[in-house]
Amino acid sequence: MEGMTVIVKTVTRILAPVMFLVGIYVTLHGHLTPGGGFQGGVMLAGTFVMLLLAFGVASLEKKVSFRVGETVKGIGAAMIAFTAVVGLIFGFWFFKNIGVYWYGIPGEVFSAGSLPLYNIWEAAHVALAFLVAFYCFTKKESGDKK
Amino acid sequence: MKKTRKMIEAFLVVGVALTFIFVVAYCLPPFGLHPYPLGQYYIKNTLNQVGAWNVVCAILWDYRGYDTLGETAVLFAAIVGVVMLFRGVTNGRNDGHS
Amino acid sequence: MICMVLVAISMYCILCKRNLIKIVIGLTVLGDSINLFLICLGYKFGGIPPIITEEYLRNLPVFFTLAVDPLPQAFVLTAIVINMSITALALALAVKIYQYYGTLDATKIRRLKG
Numbered sequence: 001m002e003g004m005t006v007i008v009k010t011v012t013r014i015l016a017p018v019m020f021l022v023g024i025y026v027t028l029h030g031h032l033t034p035g036g037g038f039q040g041g042v043m044l045a046g047t048f049v050m051l052l053l054a055f056g057v058a059s060l061e062k063k064v065s066f067r068v069g070e071t072v073k074g075i076g077a078a079m080i081a082f083t084a085v086v087g088l089i090f091g092f093w094f095f096k097n098i099g100v101y102w103y104g105i106p107g108e109v110f111s112a113g114s115l116p117l118y119n120i121w122e123a124a125h126v127a128l129a130f131l132v133a134f135y136c137f138t139k140k141e142s143g144d145k146k
Numbered sequence: 147m148k149k150t151r152k153m154i155e156a157f158l159v160v161g162v163a164l165t166f167i168f169v170v171a172y173c174l175p176p177f178g179l180h181p182y183p184l185g186q187y188y189i190k191n192t193l194n195q196v197g198a199w200n201v202v203c204a205i206l207w208d209y210r211g212y213d214t215l216g217e218t219a220v221l222f223a224a225i226v227g228v229v230m231l232f233r234g235v236t237n238g239r240n241d242g243h244s
Numbered sequence: 245m246i247c248m249v250l251v252a253i254s255m256y257c258i259l260c261k262r263n264l265i266k267i268v269i270g271l272t273v274l275g276d277s278i279n280l281f282l283i284c285l286g287y288k289f290g291g292i293p294p295i296i297t298e299e300y301l302r303n304l305p306v307f308f309t310l311a312v313d314p315l316p317q318a319f320v321l322t323a324i325v326i327n328m329s330i331t332a333l334a335l336a337l338a339v340k341i342y343q344y345y346g347t348l349d350a351t352k353i354r355r356l357k358g
Contacts, residue, residue, distance in 0.1 A: 031198035224329035
């Protein structure tokens with residue numbers, strides 16, 4: 001699948017880093033402003049889809065290959081469960097809000113227990129899940145089994 | 147004849163669903179004056195117990211963490227299903243050797 | 245309200261259309277309209293979003309009386325994610341059906357066998 005014209009490529013080169021940064025900002029400030037894990041993950045996925053549409057599948061597969069996408073998606077989903085279990089190990093109940101960033105003033109980025117960790121893992125999981133699904137949709141049908 | 151019968155059945159289903167929604171909408175408290183005790187409990191105790199300013203995020207990850215864990219698992223399973231459906235399709239390489 | 249019109253249109257679209265992609269679009273619109281209905285349930289007149297900002301940090305009782313119900317919003321977030329995964333699987337199935345049968349018509353798929 002080839003890419004698009006020169007105009008679309010130039011505009012995408014300008015817009016893609018901005019969209020990436022806004023997605024990371026929405027994810028990290030998930031406990032202060034509206035947003036959070038899932039919303040930031042969707043914005044990152046939008047960045048990937050924009051790059052995939054403008055530059056073609058081949059050039060995106062060199063940067064973020066299929067194996068890397070699947071591995072990091074699995075890591076993101078596993079770390080959510082791991083962060084929930086860590087509270088269980090230390091004697092409290094399941095999903096206890098551990099005090100990783102507890103020693104901060106509410107209102108800073110480094111506050112509110114283990115909520116920022118959850119947001120980061122959720123965003124990574126959702127964004128890469130979208131990317132893996134779009135890689136599957138753009139495969140050509142030369143060799144499917146019946 | 148088949149097409150008109152199909153449309154009549156379709157309108158019947160839509161009518162039943164809309165009746166249910168109307169009955170539900172009339173049995174609720176009036177619009178804009180809904181008292182919500184559980185929501186107010188969450189709003190009042192977020193700053194002391196969680197320390198976050200976003201009440202919705204604190205609900206999703208701290209008070210109702212199990213639901214979010216299940217939702218993550220559902221998303222993961224759906225994407226694994228999509229990958230499994232497109233298993234034997236190569237990417238259009240012309241030669242037979244990978 | 246508007247949600248009921250959307251529900252009616254989407255249910256008609258699911259039942260009476262023959263193209264597979266249009267059925268999937270109807271499924272998406274039905275889920276979105278129900279989510280909209282759930283969010284509209286928890287509204288308060290003169291309400292603010294349930295996010296504590298600096299200007300409400302000092303007078304918290306005003307915030308308690310003005311804030312909108314946050315519970316339906318949390319439920320709807322989960323529902324949006326699940327609807328999205330349903331749409332992804334349905335579209336993957338539609339692509340495989342097209343590769344296998346050669347057509348996307350819902351009435352012709354039952355006749356062509358293998």
